[in-house]
Amino acid sequence: MKLIDDGGCPYFLDDKYLDKQFEDYPLSSTYLEDAASLIQRLRRKMYGAISEKPLKEIWSLFVPPYSTKPKAFYELNAIVIPYGVMLRPFSTSKSARYLQMATVGSQIAKVMWQHFDETGSYFNYKGSQMDSLTADVLSSMGAVTNCLEEQFQTQKFVIDEGITVKYQLPESLTVNSRLADVGGIHLAFNTMMKNNSGAPLPWLSTHMTKEQLYFLTIAQSMCTKSGVYQYAVSMFEEEDLPPFLRVEDMARNSKEFIKAFSCDAKKVTQPACEPFTLVKETKAKPFESNH
Known part of the structure; x- marks a missing residue:
């Protein structure tokens, strides 16, 4: 790559x-x-x-x-x-590891994972389309794809003004972006845990663990203040879902998040859609960069 x-x-x-x-x-x-x-x-x-x-x-x-x-x-x-x-504020060499992975790391991990989504999986390492995928890959991909599509049915949310907004989008339009989000957050988190270094943040670290700060930072990097009109437009024009839906996906589909915040499993209304694991540690050739 x-x-x-x-x-x-x-x-x-x-x-x-x-x-x-x-x-x-x-x-x-x-x-x-x-x-x-x-x-x-x-x-x-x-x-x-x-x-x-x-x-x-x-x-x-x-x-x-x-x-x-x-x-x-x-x-x-x-x-x-x-x-x-x-x-x-996205990147600084003095940032703690968990902050780097939550900002720049999670973004890079997401676009890496896009090469394993429903479209990217049909391209090989040369960028050429493959005729077919193996049965194992299709099975793994199909399981998480079906899970995500079942989650994304007609939904509603309440905005600050107390207005309830209902919406419905074809599940297939969002599945690639959601696959990449779920997989990217998982990949960046595990990378962070291999070298969970960096001085804890003052004040916050007395109440929150590094794992919790990682997810909090991701949510902050996703979120922006917008009105209902901007949310509606972004659903149809942007590649990603509106920020609050991405954060909801993270909280629902990341077992690392559920563990970090000790969520009550009995209150989780839908099963988490775990990313299918196609990435393995190797000593392969590193990225080819034109920097």
């Missing part, structure tokens, strides 16, 4: 490359016209890439350097980590 972590410097700092890319979009004297023209160019490039064999630099259409979300590209067998992820 290839790790693209140079922030796009080979492309964004190449004047000749940029001039060629924007030659059909001359700038005007009006900011709004220029902004609309550049957005139109980006959308055309993005949708024009559908059904074509992806170019090596296709990720630059989907991941600007200031983005705070890594992305996986199946046919490139690559994950892209933009500079925005590596900056404060």
Whole structure:
């Protein structure tokens, strides 16, 4: 798997490359016209890439350097980590291990796990599509996929204004994102526990364990203050579910979370959907990075 972590410097700092890319979009004297023209160019490039064999630099259409979300590209067998992820407050070399794994670590683990979701599992290490998966893989994947789809039926939530909102989405539209969330949190947690170092946080650590702080930090990194309109739009336009649903998934489907907070098993209304384990420790070749 290839790790693209140079922030796009080979492309964004190449004047000749940029001039060629924007030659059909001359700038005007009006900011709004220029902004609309550049957005139109980006959308055309993005949708024009559908059904074509992806170019090596296709990720630059989907991941600007200031983005705070890594992305996986199946046919490139690559994950892209933009500079925005590596900056404060998401990343600092002085952070405790459990904080690093809960922020940058969990995000990287999620996009790694996307190569094992219902789509990524059909691509091999060269980025080529495979004809079929083994019976064991299909069985393991099917079990957790069915579990997640059963959980995601018609649901409702109550917003601050006391309004009850009901919604229904096709389970298949969310299953890949939820698979990656469940698997990524599991992978990052186990990585953290292998080296659970770092000074405990003042004040909080007197009441919470490192494991609890790990999950609390993940929830904080997911959450944002938005209104019901933004939640509704994000359900149909964003790759991820709204933050509160992602946190709910974590609390429901992570046995590590249930153990860390000593949750009462009798009050868990639905079974946890554990990630199927396809990742094993090896001494294989490390990531190939173009940094």
